[in-house]
Structures are given as structure tokens and as C-alpha cells.
Amino acid sequence: MKKWKKAIASTILGCLALAGVAQAATLGTLSYWYDSTSNNIYRWTYQPAFWSTEADTWFKDNGYNFTSWVTNSMTQWGSVRTSYGVDNSSDAQILVYGGTYNTLKNYFSPLSSSADGATVWSPSPVYEGEWNYNGSLKGGSYLRGAKVYIVGDKWFKTNSKYHNTVLHEFGHAIGWVGHSSSSSDVMYDTNTSITTLTTRDKNHLVGVYK
Ligand SMILES: [Zn+2]
Numbered sequence: 001m002k003k004w005k006k007a008i009a010s011t012i013l014g015c016l017a018l019a020g021v022a023q024a025a026t027l028g029t030l031s032y033w034y035d036s037t038s039n040n041i042y043r044w045t046y047q048p049a050f051w052s053t054e055a056d057t058w059f060k061d062n063g064y065n066f067t068s069w070v071t072n073s074m075t076q077w078g079s080v081r082t083s084y085g086v087d088n089s090s091d092a093q094i095l096v097y098g099g100t101y102n103t104l105k106n107y108f109s110p111l112s113s114s115a116d117g118a119t120v121w122s123p124s125p126v127y128e129g130e131w132n133y134n135g136s137l138k139g140g141s142y143l144r145g146a147k148v149y150i151v152g153d154k155w156f157k158t159n160s161k162y163h164n165t166v167l168h169e170f171g172h173a174i175g176w177v178g179h180s181s182s183s184s185d186v187m188y189d190t191n192t193s194i195t196t197l198t199t200r201d202k203n204h205l206v207g208v209y210k
Contacts, residue, residue, distance in 0.1 A: 001017045002043040019105045024064040029139045030207035034185070034200045038178030040139040042125050044093070048143070048174075049085035050074055051092035055099035055107065058152040064159060065151070066098045069166040072195075077170050080202045083110030093143075094173050096166075098150040110134055116154065116191045117165040119172035131208070140208065142197040160193040167195060175205045 035041070051068045059066040074084045089095060097107055104111055111118055125141035132138075134193055141167045148164070164186060171187050179189035186201045 009075075027129045027131045028207070028210075030131050030133040030138065032200075032203040032207060033138065034180050034182075034187070034204040035176065035178045036181035037189070040141065040177045041086075041131065041205070041208055042121065042141050042143050042175040042177060043083075043140045044081075044174060044207070047082060047085055048089065048093040049087035050094045050096060051087055051089045052096035052098070053089070056103040057156045058097055058100045058103070058154075061160075062152070064152075064162060069150075069163045070096055072163070073167045073170045076167060076197045077174055077202075079197075080174075080205045094146045094148065094170075096148045096150065098152060099155040101151050104149045104151060108147065111149060111151070113151075114149055116157075116161075117169040118149045119169045120149075121145070121172075122147060143173075143175070148173050157191070158193060160195050161191050163195045164192055167197065170199060171197075175208060176201075180204075 019150055030041075032040050050070070052067065054060065054066050084094075086092070098155070099105060101111065101113055108118065108120065121143060123144045125143050128140045128142055130137040131140050148166075150166055150169065152162075154162075167186050168191075176187050180187040180200060182188060182190065182198075183190070183198065184194065186192075186196075
């Protein structure tokens with residue numbers, strides 16, 4: 001992702017240099033930055049719609065309410081922008097799949113057997129320009145589609161830990177590129193039992209949705 005961004009950025013810089021302008025588009029100033037593993041941030045430029053499905057019966061068979069995690073996570077992330085719509089599978093921009101590792105492998109073959117979940121930004125985000133945060137530049141791109149995979153059959157996981165995975169992956173689906181370094185944040189890189197977004201989780205994105 002870093003290499004891709006650099007390639008695009010240098011192409012844009014090259015074009016602008018020809019036109020006599022020496023820098024990439026400035027998108028604005030961010031008041032917060034909590035991503036410790038990426039210098040990029042994404043956003044939707046319109047209200048995206050979600051569609052979710054259970055690709056097999058594992059969650060149901062084991063007494064979990066997959067849909068309640070999806071609904072709750074949409075509501076919580078909705079506080080950093082207006083709200084999210086729900087649409088059918090062909091019209092929604094964010095597609096969410098829950099199921100066992102073996103089932104989800106059929107939908108997304110690179111899925112790692114050790115992953116709790118995964119988010120794929122597809123089609124690729126489009127580079128928009130640079131955000132200014134405290135004197136440093138952060139690459140901004142807009143999203144065009146996302147697929148989220150939530151892996152069941154992790155036998156050691158509690159209900160809260162599955163909920164945390166859904167909430168975490170939705171953060172990636174709406175703009176978090178990397179992870180927080182704080183274990184109290186949902187966007188920490190490791191699965192926890194935290195099922196409520198922190199102010200940091202939300203504030204990281206709030207500036208790109210103003
Ligand atoms: Zn993550």
C-alpha cells in the first residue's frame with residue numbers, strides 16, 4: 001500500500017510540476033491522529049450502504065447473534081459521520097460475510113487461518129491528496145468498495161471478542177488504514193473484549209468526515 005501510494009503521489013507530483021505547481025492537493029487539517037502503523041487515511045465521499053450475510057450457519061448453530069454485532073457496529077461508527085444505509089448485495093458498497101474459516105476461504109482465498117477477520121478495500125481506494133496533521137502530511141484516499149470477513153469457529157473466543165472483531169473491521173471499512181498502539185482502543189491490532197469505541201477510535205476519522 002505504501003509503495004502504491006508513493007507511485008501515485010509521484011505521478012501526481014510530476015504532472016503538477018509540469019504545470020508549475022510544487023505540491024499535491026491539500027485536503028485540509030486534521031486535529032487528531034491515532035494510527036501508529038500507517039500514514040494514510042481513507043474516507044467515503046458519500047454515505048455508503050452495508051449488506052451482511054452469514055455465509056454458513058456456524059454463528060447461528062453456536063448461539064451467536066451475528067446481525068446484532070453488525071447493527072451495533074454500524075450504529076457506533078455512525079457517530080463519526082451521519083449514518084449508514086442498508087442495501088442489497090448488488091448495490092451496497094460494504095459487503096460483510098460471517099462464517100467459518102473454510103467457508104470464507106471460498107470468498108477470499110488469501111484469508112489467513114490465524115485471522116479473526118479481514119477487510120479488503122476493493123476496488124482500490126483513489127488517492128486524493130494530503131492531509132496536514134501537526135505539520136506532517138498524511139495521504140488521503142477515497143473509498144470505492146469494501147469487503148469484510150468475520151471468521152467464526154475460533155473456539156476460545158467469547159461473544160465480546162467476536163463483537164470486537166466486527167467493530168474493528170468496520171473501522172477499516174470506513175477509513176482506518178493501520179492500527180492504534182493503545183490496547184484500550186478497538187483499533188488496536190489485537191482482538192480484545194472491548195465492544196465500545198473509544199474517543200480516540202472515533203476522533204481518528206472525524207476530521208476526514210467533516
Ligand atoms: Zn485491523
